[in-house]
Amino acid sequence: MKFPIGLRLNAKVNNITKLGIFVTLPHRHHGLIFHKDFGDKWESAKKKYSVGDEIRVVVINNHEGKISLSLSQVNNSDLVDPTNEFKDSKDFTPLAKLLEKSTDKIANLKNQLNLSDR
Known part of the structure; x- marks a missing residue:
């Protein structure tokens, strides 16, 4: 599995050290949330998490x-998620694009059922 920048995924905490939080990613890959990600709140943040916790993370770098x-x-x-189907949409926000698709599906369903607006 590739881990491009911007990818959001779930990870499982497997170790918490002075350096940061080490996690296991899908397909037995590993990553690090560096302690500077938490800024001044690192001391309290590291107490918030425990080994085994599942957390949502975003890839910010993948080098070698x-x-x-x-x-x-x-x-x-x-940080655009490359798996997001709306990532290349320039004319619509993702919500508007989703609404447009839903409206088209409803219109198609009405046509299939021979219903008209009453």
């Missing part, structure tokens, strides 16, 4: 198999 992850940037819209 060393995968750097972030918890704080999971919702960062500048």
